[in-house]
Amino acid sequence: MMPEDLRTMLMFDWLENDLLLTITACAPASSDASFRRYFRVRVSNDGMDAGAVNKQQFIVMDAPPTKENIEPFIRIAKLLAQSRINVPNIFHQNLTDGFLLLEDFGSQCFLDRLDAATAADLYQTAFDSLFKLQTLTPVQNAGLPHYDEPLLRRELAIFDEWFLGQLLDIQIPAAVWEPVRAVLTASALEQPSTCVHRDYHSRNLMVLDSDSPGVIDFQDAVIGPITYDLVSLLRDCYIAWSEAQVKQWRNGYFERLRQAGLVHCGPAQFKRWFDLMGLQRHLKAIGIFSRLHLRDGKSNYLNDIPRTLNYVTAVCATYPELAEFNDFLHDHALPAHGKCSAPVLSAVEVPVLSKVEV
Numbered sequence: 001m002m003p004e005d006l007r008t009m010l011m012f013d014w015l016e017n018d019l020l021l022t023i024t025a026c027a028p029a030s031s032d033a034s035f036r037r038y039f040r041v042r043v044s045n046d047g048m049d050a051g052a053v054n055k056q057q058f059i060v061m062d063a064p065p066t067k068e069n070i071e072p073f074i075r076i077a078k079l080l081a082q083s084r085i086n087v088p089n090i091f092h093q094n095l096t097d098g099f100l101l102l103e104d105f106g107s108q109c110f111l112d113r114l115d116a117a118t119a120a121d122l123y124q125t126a127f128d129s130l131f132k133l134q135t136l137t138p139v140q141n142a143g144l145p146h147y148d149e150p151l152l153r154r155e156l157a158i159f160d161e162w163f164l165g166q167l168l169d170i171q172i173p174a175a176v177w178e179p180v181r182a183v184l185t186a187s188a189l190e191q192p193s194t195c196v197h198r199d200y201h202s203r204n205l206m207v208l209d210s211d212s213p214g215v216i217d218f219q220d221a222v223i224g225p226i227t228y229d230l231v232s233l234l235r236d237c238y239i240a241w242s243e244a245q246v247k248q249w250r251n252g253y254f255e256r257l258r259q260a261g262l263v264h265c266g267p268a269q270f271k272r273w274f275d276l277m278g279l280q281r282h283l284k285a286i287g288i289f290s291r292l293h294l295r296d297g298k299s300n301y302l303n304d305i306p307r308t309l310n311y312v313t314a315v316c317a318t319y320p321e322l323a324e325f326n327d328f329l330h331d332h333a334l335p336a337h338g339k340c341s342a343p344v345l346s347a348v349e350v351p352v353l354s355k356v357e358v
Helices: 008-016 072-081 119-136 150-166 174-189 228-234 241-260 267-294 300-317 320-340
Strands: 021-032 037-043 057-061 089-095 100-105 193-196 222-225
Touching: 008 021, 008 089, 008 100, 072 089, 072 119, 119 150, 119 193, 119 228, 150 174, 150 267, 150 320, 174 222, 174 267, 174 320, 193 241, 228 267, 228 320, 267 300, 300 320
Parallel strands: none
Antiparallel strands: 021 037, 037 057, 057 100, 089 100, 193 222
């Protein structure tokens, strides 16, 4: 059932009176962790322009201008399309009211289809698309912000403020927290820079009949560390794979980058970058999941904290310089989290698959 509010009334006014579309059906398509909403609309062909005349189903993005800026989405969609990334076509835009009429990639994301039988083929397409993103998108003059030290530290602060402070009501000593921030920031900044999607995971890759995957939710793209999107994909907050499988995929993609001249280190250094970049991302994600619950009432994201915490503690146990932080997590954060929610359980691992070319 369609929600009845001023935004949907304004959306229908734009579609029917400005674009002269005949809407035959409309239903919520999805929402995300922002203030954006998405609706799937069916239309008759009457009034469609030449670029969309064969389309009968579209996605409307609703991004309230007081909460969201759709200009980056439009600009980055054009940039990624030039790099042969399959992003949705934008058929019409309404910058004043915050609406876009987009190509519909359907409702099947990777997460809906991933299992031991499908993963090899699905991830192969994801690796191919990521490789195009990293090799064909210019680092210079792309008009993208850089993933610099202030941004890295702002992201880590989300974990401190919202997970530790707001959700668990505990404080981390500065003597424990500052070395973590220094290690993660230094590791990120020493990596080669590429275009970074910044949310390249199973919920933002759509399964299509051709030119799969369709890539969505790219509006926060930056120029940043080369391992960021790879670890987002392989240590996904929404699905876990065995470490043996992750190693196989990571090493295969590393070799592809090495042969392309994008990295000039050995596999051990690349693994360290990958692990620490994942730790940075997962700490941020845990903070965001907590904020979505506490501030925005989107409590379903709490279910993803245990899996993400497992990634964090596994990486901290690997690196001696993170030992004090690991002790803090086990002595304080995990017990506090266990009291306020379901116990932290080991992530379900999917069996190692046959080798996939990356």
